[in-house]
Amino acid sequence: MSTRHFLTLLDYSPDEIRALLARATELKKMLKAGKHHTPLQNKTLAMIFDKSSTRTRVSFETGMVQLGGHALFLSPRDTQFGRGEPIEDSARVLSRMVDGVMIRTFEHKNVESFAAHSSVPVINGLTDLFHPCQLLADMQTWFEHRGDIKGATVAWIGDGNNMCHSYINAAKQLGFQLNIGCPQNYCPNSEIVKSASNSIQITHDAKQAIEQADLVVTDVWASMGQEEEEKERIKVFQAFQVNKELLSLANKDALFMHCLPAHRGEEVTADVLDGTQSVVWDEAENRLHAQKALMEDLLA
Ligand code: CP
Numbered sequence: 001m002s003t004r005h006f007l008t009l010l011d012y013s014p015d016e017i018r019a020l021l022a023r024a025t026e027l028k029k030m031l032k033a034g035k036h037h038t039p040l041q042n043k044t045l046a047m048i049f050d051k052s053s054t055r056t057r058v059s060f061e062t063g064m065v066q067l068g069g070h071a072l073f074l075s076p077r078d079t080q081f082g083r084g085e086p087i088e089d090s091a092r093v094l095s096r097m098v099d100g101v102m103i104r105t106f107e108h109k110n111v112e113s114f115a116a117h118s119s120v121p122v123i124n125g126l127t128d129l130f131h132p133c134q135l136l137a138d139m140q141t142w143f144e145h146r147g148d149i150k151g152a153t154v155a156w157i158g159d160g161n162n163m164c165h166s167y168i169n170a171a172k173q174l175g176f177q178l179n180i181g182c183p184q185n186y187c188p189n190s191e192i193v194k195s196a197s198n199s200i201q202i203t204h205d206a207k208q209a210i211e212q213a214d215l216v217v218t219d220v221w222a223s224m225g226q227e228e229e230e231k232e233r234i235k236v237f238q239a240f241q242v243n244k245e246l247l248s249l250a251n252k253d254a255l256f257m258h259c260l261p262a263h264r265g266e267e268v269t270a271d272v273l274d275g276t277q278s279v280v281w282d283e284a285e286n287r288l289h290a291q292k293a294l295m296e297d298l299l300a
């Protein structure tokens, strides 16, 4: 049997994604009730980080410990990955020792090559193209607050980036309408858009994108690796700030999400991020529970 990986949301069927989300909520309840659940005893997850992280690192590492296993933090500074050992060789070697690998890196194709040569499950912890683990947490948060997302309308406001691409995949898999409001020249990847054209609409007018939204989502204007473009992007994205005025055009009970870290005063104002419609802290917490459900499924 070939090894199962989680590189994008398309690696799981809609039913499988819904089952993971339900399990995540169940694991959350068990944890809060003080019940120990340790199906990953003696199992190890290697975590390769080519980019910075707070939530991803802490949620995977804590999640592994809670499931009875162990996680290893590997940075390019202290390993041979940073000195040019081929990805394929690293994949072959690591998968002879550990039970799963999580990777956060730049080029998505590097995660695909790693997975192709790994005999243990590989999880995408963010690439320039996708951030599927964050979507598990976002969807879990929606399901917990509002029930199934099928038929809902989601507005993505801002950059057509890795998070936006994962929202496109989620729209396709879970059956919601995704209205993307982005500046011209900052649209999502055309191939990814094409693959989900029935579920999404793109406009360059944030007000139009947010109309009738049940969920409003944004992200930083300059992602990791785009630091040099930051000044230019701040100018281009001004009309895409999620502030009270823009949010008032969405449905009255719309929720607001942001994968964090956020820049108050740039892509979102403090009154929205810290306001009553924001569920960003639940969303951040759910990284832990959603990924525990994923690791239990892949590694147990
Ligand atoms: N949202 C998210 O992935 O956060 P980190 O970059 O802190 O892992």
Ligand code: NVA
Residues within 6 Å of the ligand: 126, 131, 161, 162, 163, 219, 220, 222, 223, 224, 259, 260, 261
């Ligand atoms: N789009 C952001 C997400 C960070 C979690 C980035 O890639 O930097």
